[in-house]
Amino acid sequence: MTDNVIIFDTTLRDGEQAPGCSMNLREKIEVARSLERLRVDVIEAGFAISSPGDFESVRAIAGAVRDCTVASLARCNAKDIDAAWEAVKVAADPRIHVFIATSPIHMEYKLRMKPEEVLEQAEAMVRYARRYCPNVQFSAEDATRSDLDFLAKVCAAAIRAGATTVNIPDTVGYTTPIEMRERIEYLRANVPGAEDVIFSVHCHNDLGLAVANALAGVSGGARQIECTVNGLGERAGNTSLEEAVMAMRTRPDLYPVRTRIDTTQIYRASKTVYSVIGQKAPLNKPIVGANAFAHESGIHQHGVLANKQTYEILTPESVGVHTNNIVLGKHSGKHAVEDRLNDLGYHPTPEELEVFFQDFKELCDKKKNVTDADLEALAEQRAVLDEVEEEGGYELDWFAVHTSNFTTATCTVSLLKDGERHQDVALGDGPIDAAYNAIDRIVQPGPHTFNIFNIHSISEGKDTLGDVTIKLTSEGRTYTGKGLSTDIIEASITAYLKAMNKLCAAAK
Ligand code: KIV
Ligand code: ZN
16 A cells, blocks of 8 residues: 655645735635645645634635645644634634744744743643644644754654644754655654654755655655645745655655645646736746746757657646647637636636636737637636625726826826726826826725735737736735736736725725
């Protein structure tokens, strides 16, 4: 029997906690659904005590997801654990994940606790969590900079108290593959009760070794990997789910293990996560970057034509990348569009298809050839729509900009709301700033911070769609707006209006 490696996804906790990656509730649910389709075993939905918003999203995800374990993080104290349990208890399979730091530097300067106190606290709090839930994970934060004997004692205490998973985090991305493998081997051989629990690894990528260290953990006997889609996470990120999973799948000779992951959903999940945070995969990102399966040089092309395996160790299809890029256009009918969406992994309801087809037709008026990338962008945009948009709010009627490199840009904006027209004009540092100033004059939003403005082209060519993401924050909540158009000023205005509508609706 081949061993199973549990895939514990922490995109919604460790990933979301990284600067520029915050998500609102609706976006988190969207990502959670993607993770469920991907068939991860465990979704770490958040850190319930950290804010009311986090608590609500952990609870909502616990209620929405049926096919994965849902975990909430908690420090080793009763209040955190109470909140974690309150948030995850509705899950089909809830897990409480408690952690405490075990390295000398963290214990002395962060916790201001003696090692014996940490040991005692870890044991008491795992026991406390077990009173609520049979599925308790214990993490020894900064484990790879902890004294090995002390780490073994803490793990033994956690197991005595009822932990079912023991996680060894490389919190600061400091370890190396050999060291990680040896550490896991040592703990499995020397911690009393080790045979009754799953050992797990959680590796940060500060030295670019996260995936290698996680795989080394598996070689040492870890049977859970903590990871994130696209490798999001604190600082340089976390173990990338898609890289770790595909490495194990591609090298069964080295990793005689299996996972539950439906690898054909990897590309779509990656796109969803990038779309939610308003980023795009770097071209050379393994597995999901645009160049990951591109063969440009003559020698490589020649080899691939003769036999794909000369330069391809895994197929694009195995991760859900479709290389038969069928181009649609204004003569394509609804069925052709639906077929293509299905091939790309999207299965809209008849009502959703109707709306999608309108978007598609509008795009065809502006762009002759609609590619898979365009269809995916339209589909992802629809997926992150907010109910506020459906209920109303401001809509763009028209805009006019005047700009040059020797005058101040001016923009006049006309917006519609509840059948009424609102118009204003403003100056700005460039046409987009001018447009946003005009919108502000009409909408008069409350205090907020403008956090992120990202713009990407979806495909190649001058008529490509511009994809704009905007994130505004107010009182700790994030409001995202996305705009997609062949005209980047229009896309920027649409994205801003969507974020503004959400901000204003929340302020009511
Ligand atoms: O990096 C880390 O140590 C963590 C723990 C809370 C598991 O994220
Ligand atoms: Zn971490």
